[in-house]
Amino acid sequence: MSTLKTLNGNQSIAEAVRxxxxxxxxxxxxxxxxxxxxTIAKFKADGLIAGEFVCPESEHSAMxxxxxxxxxxxxxxxxxxxxxxALMWEMLxxxxxxxxxxxxxxxNRSLSAPINIHGDHSDTIGARDSGWIQIYSENCQEAYDNFxxxxxxxxxxxxxxxxxxxxxxFIISHSMEVIQVEDDDEVKKFIGEYKNVFPVLDTSRxxxxxxxxxxxxxxxxxxxxxxxxxxxxxxxxxxxxxxxLKFGREYGFFEEYRMDDAELCxxxxxxxxxxxxxxxxxxRSEGKRIGLLKPRIFRPFAHQKIAxxxxxxxxxxxxDRSSSPGAFGAPLFTEVRSALYDxxxxxxxxxxxxxxxxxxxxxxxxxxxxxxxxxxxxxxxxEEIYGYINLRE
Amino acid sequence: xxxxxxxxxxxxxxxxxxxxxxxxxxxxxFRIVLRATExxxxxxxxxxxxxxxxxxxxRTSWNVTWVHSAFENAAATIAGVESMYxxxxxxxxxxxxxxxxxxxxxxxxxxxDIGLQALSGxxxxxxxxxxxxxxxxxxxxxxxQRSSATPLGASATTxxxxxxxxxxxxxxxxxxxxxxxxxxxxxxxxxxxxxxxxYKKAQKAFEIxxxxxxxxxxxxxxxxxxxxxxxxxxxxxxIDTCVWPLYEVENGKYKINYLPKEKKPVxxxxxxxGRFRHLFKEENAWVLEEYQKQVDEDWEELKKLANL
Numbered sequence: 274m275s276t277l278k279t280l281n282g283n284q285s286i287a288e289a290v291r292x293x294x295x296x297x298x299x300x301x302x303x304x305x306x307x308x309x310x311x312t313i314a315k316f317k318a319d320g321l322i323a324g325e326f327v328c329p330e331s332e333h334s335a336m337x338x339x340x341x342x343x344x345x346x347x348x349x350x351x352x353x354x355x356x357x358x359a360l361m362w363e364m365l366x367x368x369x370x371x372x373x374x375x376x377x378x379x380x381n382r383s384l385s386a387p388i389n390i391h392g393d394h395s396d397t398i399g400a401r402d403s404g405w406i407q408i409y410s411e412n413c414q415e416a417y418d419n420f421x422x423x424x425x426x427x428x429x430x431x432x433x434x435x436x437x438x439x440x441x442x443f444i445i446s447h448s449m450e451v452i453q454v455e456d457d458d459e460v461k462k463f464i465g466e467y468k469n470v471f472p473v474l475d476t477s478r479x480x481x482x483x484x485x486x487x488x489x490x491x492x493x494x495x496x497x498x499x500x501x502x503x504x505x506x507x508x509x510x511x512x513x514x515x516x517x518l519k520f521g522r523e524y525g526f527f528e529e530y531r532m533d534d535a536e537l538c539x540x541x542x543x544x545x546x547x548x549x550x551x552x553x554x555x556x557r558s559e560g561k562r563i564g565l566l567k568p569r570i571f572r573p574f575a576h577q578k579i580a581x582x583x584x585x586x587x588x589x590x591x592x593d594r595s596s597s598p599g600a601f602g603a604p605l606f607t608e609v610r611s612a613l614y615d616x617x618x619x620x621x622x623x624x625x626x627x628x629x630x631x632x633x634x635x636x637x638x639x640x641x642x643x644x645x646x647x648x649x650x651x652x653x654x655x656e657e658i659y660g661y662i663n664l665r666e
Numbered sequence: 667x668x669x670x671x672x673x674x675x676x677x678x679x680x681x682x683x684x685x686x687x688x689x690x691x692x693x694x695x696f697r698i699v700l701r702a703t704e705x706x707x708x709x710x711x712x713x714x715x716x717x718x719x720x721x722x723x724x725r726t727s728w729n730v731t732w733v734h735s736a737f738e739n740a741a742a743t744i745a746g747v748e749s750m751y752x753x754x755x756x757x758x759x760x761x762x763x764x765x766x767x768x769x770x771x772x773x774x775x776x777x778x779d780i781g782l783q784a785l786s787g788x789x790x791x792x793x794x795x796x797x798x799x800x801x802x803x804x805x806x807x808x809x810x811q812r813s814s815a816t817p818l819g820a821s822a823t824t825x826x827x828x829x830x831x832x833x834x835x836x837x838x839x840x841x842x843x844x845x846x847x848x849x850x851x852x853x854x855x856x857x858x859x860x861x862x863x864x865y866k867k868a869q870k871a872f873e874i875x876x877x878x879x880x881x882x883x884x885x886x887x888x889x890x891x892x893x894x895x896x897x898x899x900x901x902x903x904x905i906d907t908c909v910w911p912l913y914e915v916e917n918g919k920y921k922i923n924y925l926p927k928e929k930k931p932v933x934x935x936x937x938x939x940g941r942f943r944h945l946f947k948e949e950n951a952w953v954l955e956e957y958q959k960q961v962d963e964d965w966e967e968l969k970k971l972a973n974l
Contacts, residue, residue, distance in 0.1 A: 296753040299746065325753040329742060330787030337739035337784065341710060341746020344733055347754060367735050473731050474751055476706035476766060483734035484721035 282445035287312035296347030299338035303357040306380035332357035336364035343373035346472020355382035369404025374427035382442035391631020392442035413450040526575035535564030552639030576612035587650035627662035689894025691885030702868030710744035712776030713737035738780040741788035744770040774815035789877040800884035810889035814839040827944040852878040854914035859901035891940025
C-alpha cells in the first residue's frame with residue numbers, strides 16, 4: 274500500500290534509499306545534502322537497512338569507495354552537493370569510463386567563490402561532460418520517483434552508466450511536502466535484482482580492471498562509453514512508462530505544461546518550473562498563448578524530441594540556473610538552440626540566467642519573461658539574446 | 667616459515683612481460699608479498715610505475731584480480747571493494763566461509779603525498795585491508811620528481827642540485843610513524859634484501875584482522891642512479907646504515923627486526939648513488955652531516971620505543 278508522508282527532499286531520497294537498500298552507500302556530509310547521509314546512517318544504526326554504510330573522509334574518497342564497491346559487484350549509491358561534487362570530479366569521469374551504474378543524489382548548490390550554500394545548478398551542470406546521466410526534479414515527489422528510476426536506468430545492461438538525480442538545494446532538499454511513498458516491496462520489485470557484469474568479487478576469474486590505454490585503444494573505449502549513454506533514451510522512456518503504470522506517475526524526457534496551442538514557451542528545469550506554472554496560468558488568464566517545457570533529463574539531452582515540441586513556437590526563453598562564463602549563452606540554452614538549428618523556420622530564442630546562489634525567482638519574474646516573449650513574437654526582433662533575471666546591475 | 671623452494675614453486679601472481687626497468691625493486695617486492703597469502707586476492711593499485719608497467723591494454727601481467735581507478739585513492743578503492751564483500755556476505759550473496767584478501771598498493775607519490783588522506787581515512791575506518799607502499803623515494807614513474815619521501819640532499823628533477831642548491835632541502839616524512847599513530851593492528855617497515863622478513867611481515871599483515879600497513883624500501887636504479895646489478899647490496903646498506911630500519915609495530919608494541927652488528931655511516935649509503943653525487947662538493951658537506959644527524963636521531967628514538 275502506498276502511503277502519504279510529509280517529507281522534505283532529503284528525507285524523500287533517504288526514504289527511497291531505505292526501500293532500495295543498496296549494497297554499499299558511501300557519502301560525505303555537505304550542505305544541503307547532509308540530511309540524506311545522516312538519515313541513512315540512522316537507518317543503519319536502527320537496523321532498517323542491511324547494506325554497508327561507509328563514511329569516508331572526503332567526497333573524493335566517497336566516490337572512490339563507490340567505484341571500488343560497484344566494480345566489486347553490487348548496487349551502490351552516494352549523495353553530495355556543490356564543492357563535494359566538485360571534489361569528486363576526477364572520479365565522476367572514472368565511474369562513467371568504467372561503466373559503473375552508481376546512483377548519486379545531488380542537492381544542487383552553487384559553487385564557490387564566493388562561498389554560498391544555496392541552490393543553483395552550477396555543480397551538476399558543470400559535470401555535464403563527465404558521462405553521467407542527469408535527471409532533474411521539480412519537487413520532493415519527483416526527487417523520490419526519479420531516484421528510484423535512476424537505478425533501473427543506469428543498471429540496464431545496454432546502458433551501464435552512472436546516474437545523478439538533482440534536487441534543488443534548500444528549495445527542495447529542505448522543503449516539506451506531502452508525497453506518495455510506495456510500498457517497500459513494490460519498490461524493491463520495481464528495481465529488481467542487481468545484474469552483475471564482471472564483478473571483481475567473482476574470484477573464479479582473474480580480471481584486470483582499469484588498465485592503461487594508449488593511442489591505439491583509448492578512442493574506441495571512449496566511443497563504447499558514449500554508446501552506453503546513447504542507448505539510454507529508450508530505457509528512460511520505458512522505465513518512466515512502467516513507473517507510471519505501476520505507481521500512477523508517468524515520466525518522460527520533459528514535461529509540457531499548457532503547450533497545446535502555445536506560441537510562446539519558457540524552458541526551465543527543476544523547482545523553478547513549479548513557480549513558472551503559476552505564471553503561465555496567470556498569463557493564460559490574460560489571454561497569452563504561453564506554455565512551459567520542463568526538461569527532466571539533461572543528459573542524454575533529448576534534442577530531437579525537444580526540438581519537435583518547440584519548433585512551432587514564435588518565441589522561446591530558456592532559463593538557466595547556471596552560467597558558462599564566456600560562452601554564447603548558458604548550457605541549457607545552447608542545447609535547445611542547437612537542437613532547433615536544422616529547422617528552416619526557427620523560433621526566436623533568448624536566454625536568461627536566474628537564481629544563482631539561491632536568488633529567488635518569483636511568479637512576477639516569469640510574467641516579465643512572458644511579456645518579453647510576446648514582444649519578440651510581435652516584432653520578430655530580439656533585442657537582447659542573453660540576460661539576467663532579478664539581478665542588481 | 668615457508669621454504670624458499672616452496673615459495674618459488676607457488677604460482678606467480680605478477681607474471682613476466684611487464685615493462686619495469688632492469689633492476690627495479692617493485693616486481694621483486696610484489697613477487698614476495700603476493701606469495702604471502704594463498705587466499706584469493708583483490709588488488710587496488712594507485713597510478714604509478716607498477717600500474718603503468720603491468721597493464722598496457724590489451725595485455726596484463728596480473729594473474730590475480732586487479733583494479734586501478736586513479737592516483738590518490740587506492741586505499742579508498744580497495745575499501746570500497748572490501749565494503750561490498752562485507753555487504754554481500756551479510757546479505758547471503760557470498761558464502762559465509764568464502765575468504766578473500768584485499769590489498770591496496772601505491773608508490774611513495776600515491777601514498778606519502780597525494781594518497782595520504784585516503785589511506786588515513788581507510789585505516790581509521792578499520793577496513794580489513796592490507797596497504798603496501800613501495801617507497802622508491804621519488805615520483806619515479808614520471809621521471810624522478812621529489813616526493814615527501816625523498817631524502818635530504820637527494821637531487822630530484824623538482825629539487826635539483828645546482829650552483830645554489832644541494833638538492834632536496836627538507837627532511838623526509840616518516841610515513842610509518844604516521845600510520846603507527848592511527849593505532850591500527852599492524853604496521854611494519856621492510857626491505858627486499860631481507861626477503862624472509864618481508865615475507866613474514868606480509869603474511870602477518872594478511873592474517874591480522876583489520877587494517878595493516880607495510881612500508882617497503884623499493885630500489886630504483888633509474889632515478890637513484892647506481893649500477894643495477896648492485897641493488898640488493900645497496901638495500902643491505904640502507905638497513906646497515908639505519909637509513910631504513912626494519913621494524914614492526916604489532917598492536918602498539920615495537921620490535922626492531924634487524925640490528926646492524928656495526929651501524930655504518932650514511933656516507934656508505936650515499937656514495938654509490940648518483941642522486942647524492944653533489945654532496946661530496948665541499949660546500950655541501952653540511953648536508954651529509956645533517957642527514958647523518960637525522961638518521962641517528964630517528965634510530966635512537968626507535969630503539970627507545972622498542973625498549974632497547
